[in-house]
Amino acid sequence: MSALTILLIVIVAFLAGMEGILDEFQFHQPLVACTLIGLVSGHPQEGIILGGSLQMIALGWANIGAAVAPDAALASVASAILMVIALDGGATDTVAAINTSIAVAVPLSVAGLFLTMICRTIAIPMVHAMDAAASKADFRGIEVWQVLAICLQGVRIAIPAAALCFIPAESVTAVLNSMPAWLSGGMAVGGGMVAAVGYAMVINMMATKETWPFFVLGFVLAALSELTLIALGAIGVSLALIYLGLKELATAGGGAAGSGDPLGDILNDYE
């Protein structure tokens, strides 16, 4: 890799690290991070595909309150770098390189999680410095410490990324090429199933007795391959609006007589 490529990759990694905590612009999402690394290293096509595959896995990863989810930033940046090195080294087919990168990304997301926890601890003395600045009405001090704290999160990903760039291409390709077919094939099979974990995290967050039927509807309708995701989204929005509208009607008209449900009326009389 050229010095310029490495520099650009480190910048992308820095942005991804920042976003891993800020969660605003979404540079840490695999779809964005892997695409950018692919673009700056001359493998845009593969970067986009890797990003898409990882994104499907990471859909449900989110930081809630003080809890941190598997770290998408390190996972997408590091796996994309490894894929680029393997492709630059030649002698490996693209599909294998992408599949192995996905498998590598998962343990990396755990490593990233520990790095995040370390940064969040280091931030404690930093906010104490902000306290001190506040008591002196030192606006500049507060700004400097806030920016430093953000940079700390950027460096969290930028350093491992820079280190990875210096792994010789031969060793990465050698490892890839010596990988038996059952291992890479098996990882591809595993990768196909892993998305279920992210979806399960989302479901556990939102599932109630009322929302389960909508899950079933979505599942059954998706079997019609003519429906694009946008079409499914439109159906989903309509269903939500209809449901909320009907529910409001039901509560508004709840007390009225002649509800059209004789049995319901009788039961209500007993209350």
Add this chain to the structure above:
Amino acid sequence: MAEEKITLSKKDRQAVAWRHQFLQGSWNYERMQNGGWCYAMVPAIKKLYSTKEEQAAALERHMEFYNTHPYVSAPVIGVTLALEEDRANGEKIDDAAIQGVKVGMMGPLAGVGDPVFWFTIRPILGALGASMALSGNILGPILFFVLWNVIRMAFLWYTQEFGYKVGTEITKDLSGGLLGKITEGASILGMFIIGSLVERWVSISFTPVVSTVTQSKGAYIDWSSLPSGAEGIKSALEQYASLGANGLNVEKVTTLQQNLDALIPGLAAVALTLLCCKLLKKKVSPIAIILALFAVGIIGRLLNFM
């Protein structure tokens, strides 16, 4: 007492909105988003208070504990701006009142932000972009990035303005059931989309062959008796159109997967997802489940059943 009223201009409020994007930058285990919050309030405090003592007091009261969803924090900061403005103009609003409003709003709002942004909008946009990206289409990542940031910035700005204009009245609006409805609607949409994503993107394929049947004559293309040349290709294609994929070979092979798909396509995928839900509820770490799935994949490939 003809002192002029100090107000925050639109530019001041925009400066706060811009800085508010970096709310989580100094997230720490002690007081969480307090540093970022104080950082966001700086332009307003500079404008509203002129003496050093007042400025220091204002900065200190905004270094208190704070934590919510980074986007729905926007209306909270809007209300806080309105309160600080009133206070700077001499109204009696003490520190406890300001902190009370922040704490009172952050809890319920975080309860809306998480399902709406992290579990509905992001999975939907992410899946939309990723499904395009899987075929190498650069529009996938661009679409995700642009749509997300337009929605996010519009939300941050307009809800902050809403909070600023409505002030503490906002708590009435919030308890009016609107928040509950938004959350409920988002959950419905989210569950619907997740249902379809499970069908489309969780892939499990069981390869064992369940049955091999020799088909009767006429149910398959008799390759040896086709006319030669273009005529033969035409005839083969015509037969294929009426017979379907099974007509290509004399023997009809049915895999376990085809049997399962005949019940409901994606049955195994949904079973796996529900299993994951159960495991997560039992506090099994998602990482452990992910690693286990890779192990299952490798074993499945080794034993030739997946």
